Amino acid sequence: MLRRFSEYCRLYAGLGYLGLICLLWGLPAIVLHPLLPARWGHPLGRWAAMRGFQSYLIFLRCIGACRFDLSELDALRDEKQGLILAPNHPSLLDAVMVISKFPDVACIMKSGLMDNIFLGGGARLARYIRNDPPLSMIRQATQALEQGSFLLIFPEGTRTVLPPLNPCKPSIGLLAKRAQVPVQTLLIETDTAFLGKGWPLFKCPPMPMTYRIRLGKRFSAPQADVKGFTTEVETYLRGAVAQADMQPPNASPIEAIPALEFRERSPYA
Numbered sequence: 174m175l176r177r178f179s180e181y182c183r184l185y186a187g188l189g190y191l192g193l194i195c196l197l198w199g200l201p202a203i204v205l206h207p208l209l210p211a212r213w214g215h216p217l218g219r220w221a222a223m224r225g226f227q228s229y230l231i232f233l234r235c236i237g238a239c240r241f242d243l244s245e246l247d248a249l250r251d252e253k254q255g256l257i258l259a260p261n262h263p264s265l266l267d268a269v270m271v272i273s274k275f276p277d278v279a280c281i282m283k284s285g286l287m288d289n290i291f292l293g294g295g296a297r298l299a300r301y302i303r304n305d306p307p308l309s310m311i312r313q314a315t316q317a318l319e320q321g322s323f324l325l326i327f328p329e330g331t332r333t334v335l336p337p338l339n340p341c342k343p344s345i346g347l348l349a350k351r352a353q354v355p356v357q358t359l360l361i362e363t364d365t366a367f368l369g370k371g372w373p374l375f376k377c378p379p380m381p382m383t384y385r386i387r388l389g390k391r392f393s394a395p396q397a398d399v400k401g402f403t404t405e406v407e408t409y410l411r412g413a414v415a416q417a418d419m420q421p422p423n424a425s426p427i428e429a430i431p432a433l434e435f436r437e438r439s440p441y442a
Contacts, residue, residue, distance in 0.1 A: 177377070180377050180378075180379065180380045181377050183236045183237060183238040183380055184238070184375070184377045184378075184380075186232075186236055186238075187229075187232065187233050187236065187238050188374070188375075190229060190232050191229055192291060194225050194228065194229060195225075195291040195292060195295065196290075196291060198221055198225055198294070198295050199290070199291060199292065199293065199294035199295050200294060201294075202218065202221070202294035202295045202297070202298040203293075203294035203297075205217070205298055206294065206297050206298045209298070211300060214298050214299075214300065215298070215299055215300040216276075216277070217298065218295060218296075218297075218298035218299030218300065219276060219277050219278060219279075219299045219300075220276050221295065221298075221299075222272050222278075222295055222299055223272060223273055223274070223275060223276050223278075225295075226269045226270075226272050226273035227273045229269065229273075230269070230270065230273055237380065237381055238380050238381060238382065239380075239381055239382045239383070239384060240381050240382070240383045240384070241270065241383075241384050241385075242383075242384070242385040242386070243270055243273070243274055243384075243385075243386050245386060245387050245388045246271070246274040246275075246359075246386055246388070247274070248388060249274075249275070249323075249357065249388075250274070250275065252323075253321070254321060254354065255317070255318035255319060255320070255321050255322060255323070255324070255352060255354040256318075256323050256324070256354055256355060256357055257318070257323075257324050257326060257345065257348060257349055257352075257354055257355070257356045257357065258271060258278070258323055258324065258325045258326070258357055258359055259326060259327070259328050259345055259356050259357065259358050259359065259406065259410075260325075260327060260358070260359035260360070260361050260386070261327075261328075261329065261333065261337075261338055261359075261360065261361050261410055261414050262327040262329050262331065262332050262333055262339075262361070263332065263333050263361055263363055263366075263369055263421060264332065264363065264365075264366075264367060264368040264369050264372075265332070265368040266367075266368060266384065267327070267361055268280060268325060268327075270361070270384060270386060271325055271359065271386070272325065275323055277321075277322050277323060278322065278323045278324075278325050279299075279300065279301065279302060279313075279314065279317035279318075279322045279323065279324050279325070280296075280299075280301045280302070280324075280325045281301070281302045281303075281304050281310060281314060281324070281325065281326045281327075282296055282301050282302065282303065282304065283303075283304055284303045284304060284305055287301065287303050300313075300317075302314055302317070307344075310344075311344070311347065311348065311351065314326070314348050314352075315348060315351045315352045318348070318352035318354050319352055324348065326344065326345060326348070328341035328342060328345045328403075328406060328407065328410065329341060329342070330342045330344075331370065332369055332370040333369065333370065334370045334371075336414075336415075336420075336421070337411055337414040337415040337417075338407065338410050338411040338414055338415075340407065341403050341404075341406060341407040341410070342403070343399055343400060343403045345402075345403055345406060346395055346399035346400070346402040346403040346406070347399050349392070349394045349395060349402065350394060350395045350396070350397075350399055350402070352394070353394045354394055355391050355392060355393055355394060356391065356392040356394075356406060357388070357389070357391045358388075358389030358390055358391070358392070358406065358409065358410055358413070359386055359387070359388065359389055360386065360387040360388075360389045360410075360413050360414060360417060361384070361385075361386050362384070362385045362386075362387065362417045362418060362419040362420075363382065363383060363384045363385070363419055363421055364382065364383045364419045364420070364421065364422075365378050365379070365382040365383070365421060365422070366378070366421040366422050367382055369421060383419065385419065389409070389410070389413055390409055390413075392405065392406055392409075
């Protein structure tokens with residue numbers, strides 16, 4: 174009972190801390206967004222997102238809620254060109270972990286999150302990109318890559334619902350082809366299902382939870398065959414995630430439903 178009480182305290186402390194830093198920055202960001210030109214606003218917004226999420230991960234470590242190993246991402250910090258970061262997507266913490274490591278990441282976000290009171294102000298100042306309408310998303314993402322930013326996009330389009338990986342959307346190949354930039358896959362490993370698809374926000378998991386991000390294979394930009402490129406990325410990610418040392422509970426490395434069947438019946442395909 175004492176252990177569960179301690180875990181609930183850490184859960185609410187972590188959620189409270191995240192909500193607090195989002196509000197403390199989000200409200201000023203709402204004011205700054207229309208006042209600052211993009212050449213000033215987006216570097217400030219992305220730097221603030223990195224620092225804010227860094228402090229959040231440090232807080233989670235300090236209270237004993239999580240362990241993080243993100244050290245392999247340091248190898249990308251000296252990249253001088255645009256680069257697509259393409260991780261698998263087991264939980265809501267995935268974007269937080271990646272953004273915490275880099276000062277200039279353009280992130281493709283669901284439109285609903287862009288209008289969220291906690292996240293919307295900071296996301297708009299950082300010039301993060303709405304995932305619809307599709308043509309606008311493609312145009313803005315290509316522009317960000319051409320300017321030398323990293324672009325964070327989850328090829329699955331949503332959190333994983335069919336372990337080890339949902340079918341990937343073709344936007345990953347289309348963006349790589351249009352901007353002629355490579356795709357760096359990232360392998361996110363965890364031993365918890367916390368904040369995965371369908372996990373209630375206030376459901377308390379066993380703690381500490383462990384997260385690790387490894388560098389996966391880098392794919393050169395496709396010249397023509399976008400569909401084939403997307404399939405190649407998906408096949409690689411599916412195999413690499415299935416063989417990861419850590420797996421969330423109930424995640425089987427063997428798919429129960431073929432990917433084609435999932436595409437036909439899934440609202441996320």
